[in-house]
Amino acid sequence: MNISKEQIDELNAVVKVAITKEDYQDRVDGILKDYRKSANIPGFRKGHVPMGLIKKQYGKAVLVDEVNKLLQDNLNKYLTEEKLDVLGNPLPKQQDNFDWDKDEFDFEFEIGLAPDFQVELETKNPITQYKIVADKKMVDEQVERIQKQYGKLVSKEEVAKDFEVTGTFKNEEEEIDKKTTLELDKIKSKKALDALIGSKVGDTVKLKSKGLFKEDYLTSSAFGVSQDKAEGLDIEAEFTVEEINERELAALDQELFDKLFGKDEVTTEKELKEKIKEDSEKQFEQQSDQKLLNDITEHFIENTKFELPAGFLTKWIQMTGEEQLSEEQANEEYEKSEKGLRYQLIEGKIIKENDLQIQLEELKEFAKGFIKSQMAQFGQLNPQEEELENIANRVLSNQDEVKRLSEQLMSQKLLDLYKEKVNLKEKEITYDDFVKEVYG
The missing domain is CATH 3.10.50.30 (Transcription elongation factor, GreA/GreB, C-terminal domain)
Structure with a gap:
């Protein structure tokens, strides 16, 4: 078997695969022998069907199946060994004169290659990092809500x-x-x-x-x-x-403070308001961080310039869906997905160049933190470590949950990296003003 690559341009290439009879014949013969042992054909005892009849009945189908298996295995191996960073999957080129009755076969596959580009983490212009604060009005309203709830x-x-x-x-x-x-x-x-x-x-x-x-x-x-x-x-x-x-309204006394935060954790109205302010601002951090992540993502997409093999990707979208699309439909789908694909490539490069990895123990600790916060919402503030360990193990036995938590953890790692490397400008703002400024 011979595999070679013809470079069309920086983003497109054709991989050529030549398969000879020596590559597949032993595999085909072995499968046909197994067929002969188990074949039930009228007029012949089991295991004594003439090989010529077996070949006539099953030979072409087995040949096609084995050649396709060889093709797929060796094509994937070639792409890996040659370290070709391909987008989508190789697309077989149509061959009008292809003949399965020949002994040797030539195949060609179009491939789209990922572009080479650089990502500058240190942005020229600063990106706003919002620090959302709980003002007096918000804290007072929250105190009144608590008094109503427990009144x-x-x-x-x-x-x-x-x-x-x-x-x-x-x-x-x-x-x-x-x-x-x-x-x-x-x-x-x-x-x-x-x-x-x-x-x-x-x-x-x-x-x-x-x-x-x-x-x-x-x-x-x-x-x-x-x-x-x-x-x-x-x-x-x-x-x-x-x-x-x-x-x-409930009185702001020790009985209420103990109900809210546990015995003697808060002892005065001033401490209550400080605690409410602290807890509120901690919750706001999630919204602020998500806004920052979105803004940095948009910045990288807009400012990291590179070409994509658009023609190949459009054809790949057209050919590989559950239903084949028209050229117009494929172009529409490509336009919808181009921005996301660009960020996938940018994010992948940032992760690779900064060696961001997720270890199993690290993922388990992240899962425990998530579980602990969920339990706190139902009043379980101090779960035992053994209980957290058992729940985390059950969660991580589900591959969908592993994927979801891994994506969240990687987003957190990226955010930490951006806070360290990207040029940020902090802006202190109340929650109401944040909502007006960000969401209109």
Whole structure:
């Protein structure tokens, strides 16, 4: 067998494979002998079918199968040994005069080659790294939410400002009959507030769904409709008052502090606010880091210039999908995927040049950290190491989870590298201003 490469240009080449009879004949003969031993053909005893008949019946199919196996194995081996960095997979070139009745076969494969390029980590212009801070307003609002959550409901006879009113919405036309609790501090409509304040148990008021709440997502649960339907819901519904409560705020005392953080971890209101600020800003770091990662990714894509074997890749997309695409469809798919492919190549080069690797023990520790944070959300703040170890082992026995966690860990390694090497400019900002600036 002879394999050679013809370079078309820097990004395209043709690999030629010549297979002779000596390369495949022993393999074909061995399989046909096995067929002869087990073949059941009428008129012949098992194992005594003439070899000529076996060859006539099975010879061509076995030949094609074995040559294709040889071809695939040796082509892959050649690409590896020659250290050819190919994109996609080799595409066989059409040969109109190909003849399986010959003893020798010549095959040609088109290959697309990865471009050679450099990635400059030290950016010329600084990239903004947001430091999101929890301001006094946010901390105070969070303290009040905690006080409401751990406070108690006190029954009242008449609705007043900021009370909670339980009742039933009804609208025959939309088939709405939904019991719900309205928190008056979440009501946006002044007309609705005027109708509710002063009402008593048994009273019925008419409320319009459109613009009722400060947050639109509340419409769905309040009226018992899907989120899609809630977005366009514009009706008037009757609301019958069934229960009126005032939520008495919990006292900021040691009993509440211990419920929130464990015994004597927090002992004063000042420490409570400091803890809330610290925890909030820690959560904001994830959003800030994701924004930074996205911005650096976009920077590299825009500023790392190289050509791709676009013609080859378009043809590869056209030929290798579940259904063959038209040339126009393949061009559209290539345009959609080009940006992602560019970053895959850039990221791969950064990982290789900076020797970023993931070790099994490192992945296990990362998994434990993820599991620990999940458990904390359900109040399990101090899990035993043995328990974490067992859960991590179960998680890492699932290959899909291994892939997912490995990608997350590699993203973290890349982010750490960028924070060290990339030219960054820190910008301190409140969460509200961050949302406005980043998401509009």
